[in-house]
Amino acid sequence: MEHGQPDSLGAGHVLLTGAGGQLGAALREAFPGADARARAELDVTEPIALDYTPELVLHAAAWTDVDGAEADEAAAMRVNVEGTRNVAALGAPVVYYSTDYVFDGEKQEPYVESDGPAPLGAYGRSKLLGEREVADGWIVRSSWLFGSTGHNFVRSMLRLGAERDEVRVVDDQRGAPTYVGHLASATRELIALPRGVWHVVAEGEATWAEFATAIFAEAGLECRVVPISTEELGRPAPRPAYSVLRSEREGAPRLPHWREGLRECLTRL
Numbered sequence: 020m021e022h023g024q025p026d027s028l029g030a031g032h033v034l035l036t037g038a039g040g041q042l043g044a045a046l047r048e049a050f051p052g053a054d055a056r057a058r059a060e061l062d063v064t065e066p067i068a069l070d071y072t073p074e075l076v077l078h079a080a081a082w083t084d085v086d087g088a089e090a091d092e093a094a095a096m097r098v099n100v101e102g103t104r105n106v107a108a109l110g111a112p113v114v115y116y117s118t119d120y121v122f123d124g125e126k127q128e129p130y131v132e133s134d135g136p137a138p139l140g141a142y143g144r145s146k147l148l149g150e151r152e153v154a155d156g157w158i159v160r161s162s163w164l165f166g167s168t169g170h171n172f173v174r175s176m177l178r179l180g181a182e183r184d185e186v187r188v189v190d191d192q193r194g195a196p197t198y199v200g201h202l203a204s205a206t207r208e209l210i211a212l213p214r215g216v217w218h219v220v221a222e223g224e225a226t227w228a229e230f231a232t233a234i235f236a237e238a239g240l241e242c243r244v245v246p247i248s249t250e251e252l253g254r255p256a257p258r259p260a261y262s263v264l265r266s267e268r269e270g271a272p273r274l275p276h277w278r279e280g281l282r283e284c285l286t287r288l
C-alpha cells in the first residue's frame with residue numbers, strides 16, 4: 020500500500036483511526052494521503068496488523084458516548100485505553116485526541132497543560148488513562164467538537180430549531196466550542212512541534228445556551244433558547260462546570276474564534 024512520499028513527518032504513511040467520526044472526516048481532508056480507516060475497517064480493540072509501517076498515527080477513534088460510559092465503563096475503557104494501547108503498539112508516534120472532561124471544572128480560569136487532571140466521570144477517566152498509553156506522541160486536548168457531519172450539538176440544535184419554537188439548553192457549563200476543521204488544520208502544525216500534551220481549542224468561550232443562541236442567529240432560525248441548569252437536565256454523567264482550555268506552551272497553534280468555526284460549519288451544511 021502506498022500513501023505518498025514520507026519526505027517529512029505527516030507527508031506519507033499516515034494511519035487515521037476513527038475516520039468515520041466527525042473529527043475523522045475533517046482529518047481525512049487535512050491529510051488527504053492518509054490511510055483512513057473507519058471502525059468497520061479497523062477496530063482498535065483488536066490487535067492491529069498493517070501491510071506497511073506507519074510513520075504517524077492520527078488516533079481519532081474513541082468511545083465518545085459520555086452518558087453511555089457511566090452505564091458501561093468497562094466498554095469505554097476497552098476502546099479508549101486498550102484501543103490506544105493497540106495503536107501505540109504500532110511503534111509510530113501517535114496524535115491522541117483527548118478532552119476537557121479530564122478536568123473537574125472547579126477552576127475559574129482556563130486550564131493549561133500543567134494543571135492536574137481530575138475527571139468527574141467514566142468517559143473522562145477512560146480518556147485520561149488513554150493519554151497514559153501514549154509514550155511517544157502528542158496528547159491533543161480539545162473541547163466541545165462540532166462539524167458538518169456526525170453527532171454534535173450544532174446539528175442537534177439545527178434539527179430542533181427547525182421543529183420547535185423553543186428549546187431548553189444548559190446555561191451553567193462553560194467551554195470552548197471547537198470546529199473540527201480548525202482542529203484538523205492545527206494538527207498539521209502540531210506535528211512539527213515538540214511532542215507532549217497540548218491544549219488546542221477555539222478562541223472564545225460560551226455556555227451551551229449561548230452557543231445555541233448563536234447557532235439559531237447564524238442559521239436564521241426563529242427558536243427561543245430557555246436557559247436551564249445541569250441539574251434540571253438530569254443527564255447521567257457529571258460534567259465540568261467550567262472547562263475552557265488554553266495553552267501555556269510556546270508556539271501553540273492558535274485557532275479562530277468558535278463563532279468563525281460555526282459560520283464555516285454552517286456553510287457546509
Ligand SMILES: NC(=O)c1ccc[n+]([C@@H]2O[C@H](COP(=O)([O-])OP(=O)(O)OC[C@H]3O[C@@H](n4cnc5c(N)ncnc54)[C@H](OP(=O)(O)O)[C@@H]3O)[C@@H](O)[C@H]2O)c1
Nearest residue numbers: 037039040041042058062063080081083116118161163164
Ligand atoms: N466530541 C467532542 O466534543 C470531543 C471533545 C474533546 C475531545 N474529543 C475526542 O476527539 C476524538 C474524536 O471525537 P469525535 O467527536 O470525532 O467522535 P465521534 O464522531 O464519535 O467519532 C469517533 C469514531 O470512533 C469510532 N470508534 C468507536 N469505537 C471504535 C473502535 N473500537 N475501533 C475503531 N473505531 C471506533 C466511532 O465509530 P462508531 O460510530 O461506529 O462507533 C466513530 O466513528 C475522540 O478521541 C474524542 O474523545 C471529542
